[in-house]
Amino acid sequence: MTVTEIGALLKERFGEKILEVVDDERHGHVRVAADAWVAVATFLRDDPRTRMEMCHDVTAVDWIEHFDVVVHLYSLAKKHKVALKTKTPSRDDATCPSLTGVWPAADWHERETWDLMGVRFTGHPDLRRILLPEDWEGHPLRKDEGNPLEYHGIPGIAAIRGAEERLREEELAKKKQRAGGHPGPHPAVGSHPTDGVTPGVKP
Amino acid sequence: MSYFKELWDGIRTTAQGLRLTGGYLTKKGVYTIQYPEETLPIDKVTHRGIHEYDVDRCISCENCAKACPVDCIYIESAPDEKGKPSKGKAAIMTRFDIDYSKCLFCGLCVPPCPSECIQLGERYSLPGHTRDDMVVHFHEGGYPIQEKTEHAKSMIAEFRTENLYEKKRKERADRGIPTLRPAE
Amino acid sequence: MSATHPGSGGYIVPTRDVASEELVLNMGPQHPATHGVLRVAVKTDGEVVLDCEPMVGNIHRCKEKIAENVTYVQFMPYTDRLDYLAAMNNEECYARAAEKLLGLKLPERIEYLRVIFAEAGRISSHLMSIGTYGLDVGAITPFLYCFREREEANHLFEKISGGRMLYHYMRIGGVARDPDDAWIQRLLQFLDQVEEKMDEYNTLMTWNKLFQERTMNIGVLSREKALAFGITGPALRASGIDWDCRRDDPYGIYDRFKWEVPVADGKHGTLGDCWNRHYIRALEMKQSISIVRQAIDKMPKANPDELPPPESPHKPFLAKGVPRSLQAPKGAEVYVRSENPRGELAFYMVSDGGKSPYRVKVRGPSFCNIALLPEVTRGYLLSDLVAIIGSIDIVLGEVDR
Ligand code: SF4
Ligand code: SF4
Numbered sequence: 001m002t003v004t005e006i007g008a009l010l011k012e013r014f015g016e017k018i019l020e021v022v023d024d025e026r027h028g029h030v031r032v033a034a035d036a037w038v039a040v041a042t043f044l045r046d047d048p049r050t051r052m053e054m055c056h057d058v059t060a061v062d063w064i065e066h067f068d069v070v071v072h073l074y075s076l077a078k079k080h081k082v083a084l085k086t087k088t089p090s091r092d093d094a095t096c097p098s099l100t101g102v103w104p105a106a107d108w109h110e111r112e113t114w115d116l117m118g119v120r121f122t123g124h125p126d127l128r129r130i131l132l133p134e135d136w137e138g139h140p141l142r143k144d145e146g147n148p149l150e151y152h153g154i155p156g157i158a159a160i161r162g163a164e165e166r167l168r169e170e171e172l173a174k175k176k177q178r179a180g181g182h183p184g185p186h187p188a189v190g191s192h193p194t195d196g197v198t199p200g201v202k203p
Numbered sequence: 204m205s206y207f208k209e210l211w212d213g214i215r216t217t218a219q220g221l222r223l224t225g226g227y228l229t230k231k232g233v234y235t236i237q238y239p240e241e242t243l244p245i246d247k248v249t250h251r252g253i254h255e256y257d258v259d260r261c262i263s264c265e266n267c268a269k270a271c272p273v274d275c276i277y278i279e280s281a282p283d284e285k286g287k288p289s290k291g292k293a294a295i296m297t298r299f300d301i302d303y304s305k306c307l308f309c310g311l312c313v314p315p316c317p318s319e320c321i322q323l324g325e326r327y328s329l330p331g332h333t334r335d336d337m338v339v340h341f342h343e344g345g346y347p348i349q350e351k352t353e354h355a356k357s358m359i360a361e362f363r364t365e366n367l368y369e370k371k372r373k374e375r376a377d378r379g380i381p382t383l384r385p386a387e
Numbered sequence: 388m389s390a391t392h393p394g395s396g397g398y399i400v401p402t403r404d405v406a407s408e409e410l411v412l413n414m415g416p417q418h419p420a421t422h423g424v425l426r427v428a429v430k431t432d433g434e435v436v437l438d439c440e441p442m443v444g445n446i447h448r449c450k451e452k453i454a455e456n457v458t459y460v461q462f463m464p465y466t467d468r469l470d471y472l473a474a475m476n477n478e479e480c481y482a483r484a485a486e487k488l489l490g491l492k493l494p495e496r497i498e499y500l501r502v503i504f505a506e507a508g509r510i511s512s513h514l515m516s517i518g519t520y521g522l523d524v525g526a527i528t529p530f531l532y533c534f535r536e537r538e539e540a541n542h543l544f545e546k547i548s549g550g551r552m553l554y555h556y557m558r559i560g561g562v563a564r565d566p567d568d569a570w571i572q573r574l575l576q577f578l579d580q581v582e583e584k585m586d587e588y589n590t591l592m593t594w595n596k597l598f599q600e601r602t603m604n605i606g607v608l609s610r611e612k613a614l615a616f617g618i619t620g621p622a623l624r625a626s627g628i629d630w631d632c633r634r635d636d637p638y639g640i641y642d643r644f645k646w647e648v649p650v651a652d653g654k655h656g657t658l659g660d661c662w663n664r665h666y667i668r669a670l671e672m673k674q675s676i677s678i679v680r681q682a683i684d685k686m687p688k689a690n691p692d693e694l695p696p697p698e699s700p701h702k703p704f705l706a707k708g709v710p711r712s713l714q715a716p717k718g719a720e721v722y723v724r725s726e727n728p729r730g731e732l733a734f735y736m737v738s739d740g741g742k743s744p745y746r747v748k749v750r751g752p753s754f755c756n757i758a759l760l761p762e763v764t765r766g767y768l769l770s771d772l773v774a775i776i777g778s779i780d781i782v783l784g785e786v787d788r
């Protein structure tokens with residue numbers, strides 16, 4: 001089935017809950033109202049015409065005002081695919097019903113989306129951070145999330161950049177003082193047993 | 204009974220495996236080499252190791268730094284008469300550093316270079332004790348380039364006819380920037 | 388009162404007569420059998436695993452955030468570092484995703500090169516997983532033998548791309564370098580060598596009784612569970628599901644080749660056990676060899692009109708008309724998947740019309756496959772846990788991204 005046919009099927013069943021059907025050759029998707037999210041997913045899984053057994057991926061996209069939650073579904077028996085999309089109510093209220101009851105596969109994907117994007121899946125049995133440590137603050141994939149300055153004494157990239165520049169300037173100042181003399185090769189050159197050995201040739 | 208059968212199966216299949224490995228005792232062929240006394244052959248044209256760079260030919264266009272995904276190339280050139288950083292054939296490089304604690308060895312900095320004065324070479328060992336040891340100062344000579352392309356050779360010829368090598372070297376010496384490259 | 392646990396090999400595990408206590412064990416993240424920095428918290432009762440929880444994220448590098456800050460071309464070397472044992476396949480998938488997003492068409496020769504390199508990458512990756520699986524269950528020799536062949540693959544890839552592990556060979560709209568005839572000959576020799584040595588690995592591992600005892604009927608993954616948990620790749624086919632997205636949802640030019648998708652039939656062991664997962668990999672390598680041979684046979688010469696030779700050896704081998712600065716149309720989205728050695732890798736890319744992608748999501752097969760670890764380990768012995776993790780064959784670079 002094509003995305004248009006699946007969309008028509010869903011429209012017939014769910015009426016105005018299906019907001020948009022896009023059958024684009026790049027990425028065909030069906031936009032669903034958030035309150036029908038789980039019902040549409042269950043229908044797609046159980047209906048003999050669609051039989052979407054495999055939940056390939058759950059993710060979210062940050063569109064500043066709101067988040068789009070995107071699910072990619074595949075049917076191995078029918079060999080067709082569709083993507084479902086829904087909006088979260090707003091940026092501050094980033095919630096979406098969880099699909100773990102429909103496909104257990106959604107469990108880790110939703111945890112990851114919560115961890116990195118900060119979309120709260122209501123009804124998820126165990127919504128914890130997965131990739132980042134438990135005490136991490138913020139959700140790094142949000143567009144307004146900057147680089148952290150420090151984490152448990154480990155300097156962040158922003159802090160390292162500043163320090164590097166400072167070190168570099170000190171070093172340059174030192175070099176200027178060393179008048180005339182040839183500084184010699186870089187300290188690393190010639191400090192390893194293989195240095196100076198032509199590769200591939202036995203000495 | 205099945206106990207003895209399984210036992211026999213275990214002995215039989217293990218003996219087959221032992222015969223196979225035993226066969227290698229008499230076969231000729233060496234599969235291990237003694238590093239670091241011996242090293243593997245490296246393809247001189249394609250190997251992506253530590254960069255090679257020609258400080259005299261660099262025109263300070265910063266194309267390589269822009270192409271780098273991790274921003275690990277730092278470029279500065281001496282000011283010209285107008286006080287702006289010198290660009291083009293007359294550029295005098297005062298800084299060309301690559302930070303190898305960041306470099307991915309991806310080679311994306313090589314194709315955009317208009318004068319083909321940077322390329323990935325065949326060296327791969329750069330041990331050090333600090334992060335600063337990982338920064339190679341190519342403008343001080345660093346690793347001289349081994350020319351691989353016709354275009355590069357023609358550029359060298361052009362530079363020679365215009366005597367740019369001599370000029371630049373003299374100017375760098377005047378400014379106290381050392382050059383490791385031997386005089387030609 | 389005693390009970391026999393599945394997979395305890397008939398050992399009687401006391402449940403009431405002897406006082407036993409639950410113990411939480413920590414395996415990893417520095418455990419050699421976890422194939423990287425995976426940490427598994429295992430709840431055990433004696434030697435029996437009651438429950439376990441994989442804790443991932445130790446080498447999380449936020450690749451998806453990096454992708455939003457670099458251009459399309461610059462993200463390519465980062466994809467190597469996802470599944471670092473099959474870098475070619477990651478690159479191929481990302482290149483196809485970016486090309487679809489940007490609307491680029493590929494010349495024939497590039498399409499064939501993509502197939503050749505992806506399949507050669509699969510062979511090299513499976514050599515690694517078969518070898519290290521031997522190591523996991525206590526056989527060191529197959530590991531050494533597999534690495535002998537993988538070394539040749541590394542040489543081949545180094546000769547063409549410059550890297551031994553992180554190749555950065557595929558480029559958006561082309562490849563890094565066009566292989567010459569000598570290289571193709573050497574690749575064919577490599578295929579012959581692997582095909583010949585496949586029997587050795589099978590003698591040493593697959594048909595060895597001791598290996599079978601360690602892996603057969605262990606970690607059984609049923610059809611239903613495999614589907615529900617979104618398992619892909621050899622693990623899915625070992626559970627008896629006939630699905631390979633190269634054949635059933637063909638991408639690139641895979642519909643032009645003839646090969647068989649190996650699917651476990653349950654003749655040996657139980658459907659979906661560790662041994663079947665291992666054996667499917669061994670069979671898949673043979674099919675990959677056949678695909679590479681077919682592709683080399685059919686590969687056309689480069690047509691200079693659509694695929695001009697690069698001006699200098701430094702420049703990549705790109706199709707004509709690939710712009711230097713790539714910009715996708717605003718609002719374009721793609722979801723592209725490919726059959727990686729470990730399952731289906733997919734890239735979801737969204738563009739906002741800028742020079743870098745607006746959002747990139749990597750669906751790593753290992754990430755989905757490891758999520759199922761608690762389901763397949765419950766009730767087996769602690770030593771089987773190692774065998775099960777090895778048979779699922781995860782790469783932590785892809786789990787943690
Ligand atoms: S090889 Fe890649 S990472 Fe290294 S300096 Fe060049 S562009 Fe930057
Ligand atoms: S691209 Fe080449 S010429 Fe330009 S700054 Fe870099 S090395 Fe120098």
